[in-house]
Amino acid sequence: MDQSNTFRSGPDEDGHFGTYGGRFVAETLMPLILDLEAHYAAASRDETFWSEFNDLLKHYVGRPSPLTFAPRITERFGGAKIYFKRDELNHTGAHKINNCIGQILLARRMKKTRIIAETGAGQHGVATATVCARFGMPCTVYMGETDIERQQPNVFRMRLLGAEVRPVSSGTRTLKDAMNEALRDWVANVEDTFYIIGTVAGPHPYPALVRDFQAVIGNEVREQIVEAEGRLPDTLVACIGGGSNAMGLFHPFLDDPDVRLIGVEAGGEGVETGRHAASLTAGRPGVLHGNRTYLLQNDDGQINDAHSISAGLDYPGIGPEHAWLHDVGRVEYVSVTDTEALAAFQLCTELEGILPALEPSHALAHVAKLAPDLPADHLLVMNLCGRGDKDVFSVAEALGVEL
């Protein structure tokens, strides 16, 4: 890839973004991953694939999602002009559905008859169960026992949608273990099963195809901000679990050097405490779940537990394209703590009448630090990538309120 001209041409044919990415999977899965790659390459050249995708995004998901000026937050922070990209208004309440629509269309092209997925917050699980219901396919979702406890409403939603939710009791019982378990299922059911990965991680081609399906976010923002303000934004901010909503927002802007891009990781109880999920801020390169990327790990290369109040950010890795964008310096990565995210959650609810998910509350918490020092004509777009209904129990607990 010619790094001097563009940041948008990755990955190379072996799935590398710089030294990150790749395909680190067991031999049993290799033929399947190569097959998926070939099918995705064919689909992405096929007009009918994209027209079906776009049609479903419009009529089923409800896209385009609005770009909303946030007047009272803007006033409160007293600096930059703040817009929210409202992906929480999508059907199922988060950006996750964009990717699920794309992947289930691929699964159908590949004549697969069974879907599996991993989920942390349950948003990706709900989105997967939803497209499975829509297309009449059986669905199994792996979810860590810890996450099942803190995301009960989503567990019930998945079951209502007809999905089987399999609790994962291995390891730390969170997202990474759910992903291990989904990979184990896939290895055992290679003939009929399609694995819908929920973020820009996993072996090639997943990081690329999930990004391509999520890029609708950034592409819409480009048009909407020009319509509203007559020019491109100055700063984009998004939260990062695996990095799919951020990559979807950032990718269309990577080659606009004047657009500042900031990814916000979960700082948990504080990066200095060791209880956090900030892989880029505090991790180092390693290999997990099929790709090389920054990982939270100990000196012996064992993966550390991640910690975040937000189940959707509670992952010890990050998509490989982010690892590369970090190293080449195109995107800045910062972290905010649980406490800061909670405060932002409450502020957004009180001032804008929007209940954000705890994940984008992290993005807003960073906006709160950034915006006051910026001039009033500075255009800042934050990805409000999920709604907070699923989080009310966790928030109540954190605030010491009994429901």
Place this chain on the structure above:
Amino acid sequence: MSNRIDARFRRLAEERRAGLVTFVTAGDPNPAESRRILADLPRAGADVIELGMPFSDPMADGPAIQKSSLRALKAGQTLAGTLAMVAEFRSGDDATPIVLMGYYNPIFSYGVDRFLEDATGAGVDGLIVVDLPPEADSELCVPARACGIDFIRLATPTTDDRRLPSVLRNASGFLYYVSITGITGTRVGESDVVAGALARIRAHTTLPIAVGFGIRSPEQASRIAETADAVVVGSALVSAVEQTPENAAAAVSELVEELKAGVLSARGADRGGRA
């Protein structure tokens, strides 16, 4: 290089019997007992030893080996500790091949060059790294072979004739045929299906073929040993460790002896493995 693996498979071929390959996790249930288990394996009947390098996220393993890895890590096992175990074993046994098996991240974290230097020094003969397919050969396979360490490849039911050549390209030592599509310790392939797969693979390679994943009983070992050059048993052994942690070495030895009897009962002395 010495090549204990080639020597061992040559001897098995001369003796017209299949070998027994035993997998245990280094450091399970604790470092001291694990050293005893390892030291006793050759006497109990192991022809080749696979020693697991525990990893926190063993994606290709079933519950038995997952738990075994976590026990070892909890007891403080590190990759450096595993290499030291091999070196200690080697001071008393210079013939039994040792193959380290695991996942790439601990090795990558240790540093590939340093790892290969230390592994060579300790007397490691081969490596099986589950999440390094042939597409990633430049990571570890090629450098390992340059140091005289065999890189043992896995072939599976999804490895078709088109893909086999790339799997075999840099393979050495022996080939590990995974008898099922699935994780370790769950079930074993039907012996006639396995026999068919081995015949297909042997059209592409002269490497000895070990068959594993899910073989638990002497009877299963015996059936697979009819056609395979070696039989791999892992989950059954680490389950024995789980059940009798305080006396694991004896429990493992006993099971290995039974499995060995199963393997030896497979073929008459006048029949070779390669029909």
